[in-house]
Amino acid sequence: MTPFDLPGQFWRGNLHTHSNESDGAFSPAETVRIYRDAGYDFLAVTDHFRAEYGFPVTDTRELRTAAFTTLIGAELHAPRTEAGPSWHIVAVGLPLDFQPPAPEETGPELARRARAAGAFVGMAHPAASLLTAVDAESLDAAHSVEVYNALADRENRGDSWHLTDVLLNRGHRLTAYAADDAHLQPQDPPPCAAWVQVRSESLEPDALLAALIAGHFYSSTGPELYDVRIDGDLVRVQCSAAVKVLLSGGAPGAQVAQGSGLTDCTLPLAMFRGKHCRVTVEDAAGGRAWTNPIHLPVEPVS
Numbered sequence: 001m002t003p004f005d006l007p008g009q010f011w012r013g014n015l016h017t018h019s020n021e022s023d024g025a026f027s028p029a030e031t032v033r034i035y036r037d038a039g040y041d042f043l044a045v046t047d048h049f050r051a052e053y054g055f056p057v058t059d060t061r062e063l064r065t066a067a068f069t070t071l072i073g074a075e076l077h078a079p080r081t082e083a084g085p086s087w088h089i090v091a092v093g094l095p096l097d098f099q100p101p102a103p104e105e106t107g108p109e110l111a112r113r114a115r116a117a118g119a120f121v122g123m124a125h126p127a128a129s130l131l132t133a134v135d136a137e138s139l140d141a142a143h144s145v146e147v148y149n150a151l152a153d154r155e156n157r158g159d160s161w162h163l164t165d166v167l168l169n170r171g172h173r174l175t176a177y178a179a180d181d182a183h184l185q186p187q188d189p190p191p192c193a194a195w196v197q198v199r200s201e202s203l204e205p206d207a208l209l210a211a212l213i214a215g216h217f218y219s220s221t222g223p224e225l226y227d228v229r230i231d232g233d234l235v236r237v238q239c240s241a242a243v244k245v246l247l248s249g250g251a252p253g254a255q256v257a258q259g260s261g262l263t264d265c266t267l268p269l270a271m272f273r274g275k276h277c278r279v280t281v282e283d284a285a286g287g288r289a290w291t292n293p294i295h296l297p298v299e300p301v302s
Contacts, residue, residue: 087107
C-alpha cells in the first residue's frame, strides 16, 4: 500500500524541467549539472513539445553516468481546456521519435498516445492552468497529478490538492507528484525546490519509470519520510524532524499531530474508511512532504 518496505532505495529526481531546447535558460547539459550538483539522482528534461521549438523530445542519454541518470520526456500541448488555449501534459518516458500532434488531435487524445508509448503521464500545474474537474476527468490517460509546482507557487497557484481530492472521490485512481517546472530564468524561483523520491531497486531509467507508473514514490519540498505504515485503524509515520503531521484526504477534516521535532507519531484512520487519505509532514522551515493517496477498505485489515 505504501512503498517504504519495497526492495531497493529512494532516488531523488525532478520530473518537470525545461532547457534551451524550448524556453529554458540553459543547455540540457548545464541543466543536468545543476541538479546533479544539488545531490539529485535523476532528472527528466521535459521541453515544450511545440512547433515553435521544433517539437523537441530532448535526448539526454549521453549525460547519464553510473551515479546519475536521465529520463526522456516532454511537456505536451494541444487545444484546449475550459479556461486556457492549450493543455499542459507532462510525459516522462517518451520514445525519441514520438510524433507531433495531428492538427485535430485533442489533449486527452495526445495523452493517450503518450501513455500507449510507455510514458508516465501527469497533469501539469492544474491550479495554474485553471483546470476544471471536467477538464481533468477528460484526461483519462493521466497516471498522476502535479499537486505542487514550484514555479506556479510564485503566483499562489502552486498547490493542486483540492482538484486531486475531487478526482479521487469520483473514483479516479491517480497518484500525486511535486516538481520544479524549472526554466532557470533570472526571474524564476531557485531550482531544486520540489522533487519526488522514487523507490526502485536500481537507478536504471526503465526501473525508475516502472516505479513511477506503479506509484512507488513520495514527494517533498524538504522533509524526508522514513516509513508510513498502516496498522489496523492507525497509520504510523516516521520522518525527519517536523512540526506537524497531518492525515487528510477524501473526507472533510483532518487528523493532526503537532509539536517540536516530531519524528514518530500515530494517527487514527477511521474518518477515511472507504475513502482515500494521505500523510503530509511539515517542517519548521515550511517544507512539506506528501505520500501518494492511500485507498482504505471500509473495515480495517487485521
